Amino acid sequence: MDSAMISKIIKAKKYASERDRMEFRSFQVVFTGNHRDHTVTYDANGWHCTCDFFGQRNVCSHTMAMEKVLAGMLPQEATVKAVESA
Secondary structure (H helix, E strand, O other): OOHHHHHHHHHHHHHHHOHHHOOOOOEEEEEOOOOOOEEEEEEOOEEEEOOHHHHHHOOOHHHHHHHHHOOOOOOHHHOHHHHHHO
């Protein structure tokens, strides 16, 4: 392995351990459910989930789970809904 690649691997490990360097701005995740799958998205408009509960409350177990998984990696406004709903 060449020295440039070794340097990039070392840098990647450093970045991976410094979660505060990262902020998610958009993504899509599919939750595999017992009865059907649900798609969770996050973008400039906030959270969205295809489950019925989210349609009623604008928050659900899927979006709250993603907030926990991504703790410290989302903008502050991304975590407000679950806190207000709790």
